[in-house]
Amino acid sequence: MRVLCFGSLNIDYVYQVPCFVRKGETLAATELQSFSGGKGLNQSVALARAGIKTFHAGAIGEDGAFLAEELRAAGVDTSFVACLHDVRTGHAVIQKTPEGDNCILLYGGANRAVTHEQIDRTLAHFSAPDVLVAQNEISEPGYLLERAKARGMRIALNPSPMDETLRPLLPLSDFLLLNEIEASQLLGCDAHADPGDMAEELRKSLPATAIVLTLGENGSIYAARDGMIRCPAERVTAVDTTAAGDTYTGFFLAGILNGFDAARAMRFASAAAAIAVTRPGAAPSIPTRDEVLARVDA
Numbered sequence: 601m602r603v604l605c606f607g608s609l610n611i612d613y614v615y616q617v618p619c620f621v622r623k624g625e626t627l628a629a630t631e632l633q634s635f636s637g638g639k640g641l642n643q644s645v646a647l648a649r650a651g652i653k654t655f656h657a658g659a660i661g662e663d664g665a666f667l668a669e670e671l672r673a674a675g676v677d678t679s680f681v682a683c684l685h686d687v688r689t690g691h692a693v694i695q696k697t698p699e700g701d702n703c704i705l706l707y708g709g710a711n712r713a714v715t716h717e718q719i720d721r722t723l724a725h726f727s728a729p730d731v732l733v734a735q736n737e738i739s740e741p742g743y744l745l746e747r748a749k750a751r752g753m754r755i756a757l758n759p760s761p762m763d764e765t766l767r768p769l770l771p772l773s774d775f776l777l778l779n780e781i782e783a784s785q786l787l788g789c790d791a792h793a794d795p796g797d798m799a800e801e802l803r804k805s806l807p808a809t810a811i812v813l814t815l816g817e818n819g820s821i822y823a824a825r826d827g828m829i830r831c832p833a834e835r836v837t838a839v840d841t842t843a844a845g846d847t848y849t850g851f852f853l854a855g856i857l858n859g860f861d862a863a864r865a866m867r868f869a870s871a872a873a874a875i876a877v878t879r880p881g882a883a884p885s886i887p888t889r890d891e892v893l894a895r896v897d898a
């Protein structure tokens with residue numbers, strides 16, 4: 601069994617701001633830092649640091665070679681990362697507040713130049729019981745999921761950012777990992793709706809899919825045919841929540857693929873995410889399996 605994460609690679613530009621900029625406002629940032637990121641890259645790094653043999657597929661421009669290097673340094677196989685000559689690497693403009701909260705503006709760049717041909721060429725190397733991990737920051741996510749399913753791969757989908765094109769694809773997923781904003785977009789309800797009710801609604805509408813709803817400092821909920829489980833988040837002082845969800849996704853899936861039951865995989869993932877938010881940046885903030893196991897009896 602191998603894991604293929606087919607997803608975005610971004611250069612993250614993180615602007616420290618006193619609060620998020622509002623409509624019509626001009627706001628001065630107090631600091632600018634740059635990190636490797638992208639939900640796809642972050643999830644590959646998390647899977648690899650959690651001990652899973654991981655292959656990453658996606659696309660960068662010539663300015664993004666260091667992102668593939670970061671993946672390799674984490675132990676990820678980058679044979680399926682295309683370097684394109686006529687397009688910039690994707691990037692994210694991230695506002696970060698003193699509380700560690702963030703909001704993210706994406707420029708897709710090379711991530712939006714993924715083609716059917718690249719997908720076919722990559723998937724030719726994978727089949728059952730391999731696992732596809734996917735998000736919604738590259739072009740052609742529908743084709744990717746349908747072709748992977750046709751090859752018998754299991755699918756873990758993080759529908760982020762959520763949009764209507766994903767809706768018909770959701771039943772293809774064996775695992776759907778999302779936060780409360782994405783869940784509320786999917787269900788057409790308020791983001792402050794009761795998370796247990798949201799998880800239950802998702803479970804009912806996707807009976808063959810295990811739902812993992814992450815709630816930041818309020819923990820996470822697993823809802824599937826075998827029941828519903830809640831896991832609290834550890835209390836930590838967050839400096840940067842970027843990639844906390846990606847860390848959770850990678851470590852949760854790694855736990856499941858290592859034979860953990862859902863409750864144990866949630867504790868493992870929560871501990872990993874709790875460490876990640878105490879560190880700056882996206883991929884650089886993701887801990888190793890040993891760091892997580894030293895903290896939690898998962």
Ligand code: RIB
Pocket residue numbers: 608610611612636637638639640642691692704737842843844845846882883
């Ligand atoms: O989930 C965090 C990630 O979202 C960032 O690294 C940014 O690149 C965006 O893809």
